[in-house]
Amino acid sequence: MRSIWYFVGIILTVMGGIILLTGLWNLLVPPEPAADGRNIFQHLHPSVWWGAFMVVCGLVYLWFNRQPVRS
Amino acid sequence: MEAIGLTLPDWLIIVIYFAFVLGLGFYLKRFTRSKEDFFLAGRRNSSWVAGIAFLSANMGALELLGMTGNSMKYGMYVAHFYWIGAIPAMLFLGLYMMPFYYSSRISSIPGYLKLRFDEKTRVLNAMAFAVMTVLMSGINMYAMALVMETFLGWNLHVSLLVSAVTIGIYVGLSGLMSAIFTEIVQFFLIWFGLILVTVLGLVEIGSLSEVFQRVPEAFGSIWSTSGDPSQNGMLVSWAGIVLGLGFVLSFGYWTTDFLVVQRAFSARDLRSARLTPITASFFKMVLPFIVVVVGLIALILAGDADSGFQLLVKEGGDLNYDSALPLMIARYYSPGLVGLGVTALIAGFMAGQAGNISAFNTVWTYDIYHAVLRRDASEEHLLWMGRAATVVGLALSIGAGYLANTFPTIMDYMQAIFSWVNAPLFATMLLGMFVVWITPNGAFWGLVTGMVSSVTMFLAVKFDWIDATAITLSDVTSDMGANFWRAWWAWLITFALTILISLFTRKKPREELVGLVKGLTDTGVIRGVPWPRRPEFYAVISLVLFVALNLIFW
Numbered sequence: 001m002r003s004i005w006y007f008v009g010i011i012l013t014v015m016g017g018i019i020l021l022t023g024l025w026n027l028l029v030p031p032e033p034a035a036d037g038r039n040i041f042q043h044l045h046p047s048v049w050w051g052a053f054m055v056v057c058g059l060v061y062l063w064f065n066r067q068p069v070r071s
Numbered sequence: 072m073e074a075i076g077l078t079l080p081d082w083l084i085i086v087i088y089f090a091f092v093l094g095l096g097f098y099l100k101r102f103t104r105s106k107e108d109f110f111l112a113g114r115r116n117s118s119w120v121a122g123i124a125f126l127s128a129n130m131g132a133l134e135l136l137g138m139t140g141n142s143m144k145y146g147m148y149v150a151h152f153y154w155i156g157a158i159p160a161m162l163f164l165g166l167y168m169m170p171f172y173y174s175s176r177i178s179s180i181p182g183y184l185k186l187r188f189d190e191k192t193r194v195l196n197a198m199a200f201a202v203m204t205v206l207m208s209g210i211n212m213y214a215m216a217l218v219m220e221t222f223l224g225w226n227l228h229v230s231l232l233v234s235a236v237t238i239g240i241y242v243g244l245s246g247l248m249s250a251i252f253t254e255i256v257q258f259f260l261i262w263f264g265l266i267l268v269t270v271l272g273l274v275e276i277g278s279l280s281e282v283f284q285r286v287p288e289a290f291g292s293i294w295s296t297s298g299d300p301s302q303n304g305m306l307v308s309w310a311g312i313v314l315g316l317g318f319v320l321s322f323g324y325w326t327t328d329f330l331v332v333q334r335a336f337s338a339r340d341l342r343s344a345r346l347t348p349i350t351a352s353f354f355k356m357v358l359p360f361i362v363v364v365v366g367l368i369a370l371i372l373a374g375d376a377d378s379g380f381q382l383l384v385k386e387g388g389d390l391n392y393d394s395a396l397p398l399m400i401a402r403y404y405s406p407g408l409v410g411l412g413v414t415a416l417i418a419g420f421m422a423g424q425a426g427n428i429s430a431f432n433t434v435w436t437y438d439i440y441h442a443v444l445r446r447d448a449s450e451e452h453l454l455w456m457g458r459a460a461t462v463v464g465l466a467l468s469i470g471a472g473y474l475a476n477t478f479p480t481i482m483d484y485m486q487a488i489f490s491w492v493n494a495p496l497f498a499t500m501l502l503g504m505f506v507v508w509i510t511p512n513g514a515f516w517g518l519v520t521g522m523v524s525s526v527t528m529f530l531a532v533k534f535d536w537i538d539a540t541a542i543t544l545s546d547v548t549s550d551m552g553a554n555f556w557r558a559w560w561a562w563l564i565t566f567a568l569t570i571l572i573s574l575f576t577r578k579k580p581r582e583e584l585v586g587l588v589k590g591l592t593d594t595g596v597i598r599g600v601p602w603p604r605r606p607e608f609y610a611v612i613s614l615v616l617f618v619a620l621n622l623i624f625w
Binding site for chain 2 (some may be wrong): 001002004007008010011012014015018019021022023026031036037038039040041042044045046047050051054057
């Protein structure tokens with residue numbers, strides 16, 4: 001059986017990857033500035049660095065828990 | 072009201088979350104072969120897994136939203152729910168109560184009451200707990216649907232059905248194992264999804280010290296204004312906080328509520344079981360830095376006309392303080408991150424619902440169905456009943472949710488429910504575990520009286536038979552303060568009557584109490600084990616941090 005940490009790694013990697021790719025896309029093709037006080041830190045590109053952070057954490061969990069555990 | 076707009080990446084993240092938890096349920100089904108697998112996750116979890124699940128089962132999004140909103144009204148006083156309202160009880164559970172629970176190999180809290188006292192005490196608690204979990208699950212379910220409707224524009228009934236069906240599938244397939252796995256995933260999603268709000272909020276304000284400089288002085292302290300209830304926004308004295316919240320409600324919940332304690336039962340051995348709540352205590356202590364700090368930042372922004380930040384307004388004109396956290400997510404998060412933030416809230420709600428349903432199906436199957444209705448049921452039949460109880464429990468939850476949410480103040484009813492059930496039960500458990508001569512009749516009638524007295528006090532205030540200040544013994548009070556004090560009185564009544572009745576009723580033979588009472592139970596302390604391997608070592612560290620935090624924010 002795969003350990004729970006393996007699944008934590010999967011979800012962090014997948015979601016982090018989507019967020020990172022979205023951030024990179026918005027870096028290359030900047031969207032219209034959001035209205036009504038939303039996304040006020042668009043210029044800091046939090047999607048890029050937070051998405052990357054999640055991917056790194058996810059890959060670390062996947063690497064250290066890649067072997068199945070005895071069920 | 073304007074909803075938070077979701078883009079394609081946000082929807083992708085939300086859909087992936089639902090698919091993931093369903094996939095986990097199907098994956099784990101092949102490892103769920105016995106009733107011990109289904110109801111206790113096979114009793115093979117490490118203290119890390121059990122500890123994070125222990126906290127995650129408690130960490131509902133209703134609480135995250137509500138406490139963030141409450142922080143705007145009460146400031147750092149909300150941290151009491153995470154510090155004195157949790158840490159001492161969690162450490163006490165790990166150090167002193169877990170040996171009795173784990174060593175007796177019970178499957179539920181009512182199961183302990185059966186062994187220590189008798190069947191009628193078990194059934195009384197099982198029925199009260201079953202009703203409580205269905206009600207709590209329903210409140211969480213409906214509140215999630217309401218939040219999704221309010222902030223995202225989703226159809227309320229569809230949201231309710233989608234969450235109920237999802238939970239029904241993964242808990243129904245793999246029971247507690249699935250609930251724990253998804254709670255751990257949800258824990259990480261909540262942290263990764265919400266801690267960034269705090270980080271970006273501090274970037275906008277400048278620093279944490281800047282936050283405390285800009286809020287009213289009383290909002291930055293947690294004890295210095297508790298000498299006089301009129302000096303703090305919660306209108307509660309230090310006695311109410313310590314006795315009502317810190318002792319009765321806190322200990323009553325963390326040491327006897329099967330929803331969280333069940334996670335510790337899934338640990339692989341006694342040492343891991345004792346470490347479960349101790350491990351969770353470290354994460355619990357950090358939560359105010361997500362919940363309370365965000366609330367204080369929202370307060371600053373709401374008071375700054377140039378910020379453009381405004382809370383939503385309910386029908387009737389009152390400010391919707393629960394809107395603070397979702398609006399902060401919309402303020403700081405870009406596409407993709409918004410989906411993560413929304414998923415964190417959904418995950419928080421569903422962790423609470425799944426936890427209540429898994430606790431319900433265990434208590435129903437073991438403590439009501441097997442104990443009273445079908446004593447000769449086979450293991451296979453009990454496993455089937457656990458799955459059936461999951462479906463029925465969810466259906467009842469949906470109904471309870473629609474009903475309970477016709478009441479005006481849901482959070483108050485949640486706290487009231489805890490004071491009816493958990494506060495008296497804590498007195499019964501405390502006496503049962505530490506006083507060998509407490510009798511079955513003393514425990515049963517003490518518990519009945521405590522529960523009835525708590526409900527009576529609640530109704531007496533609600534229908535104006537008495538003023539709430541008669542319960543709080545002060546000139547001013549709030550609903551929250553009344554909850555604290557009512558819990559204290561219910562506990563005291565249960566405690567006193569249990570002792571009194573025990574003095575005049577028949578005791579159980581000592582040989583029947585081995586493993587159940589202090590003095591007749593292995594405490595789990597092993598001689599010759601190095602200090603860093605002992606649960607006591609980590610409990611001391613946690614206690615030191617708890618005291619330090621209280622002093623820092625005095």
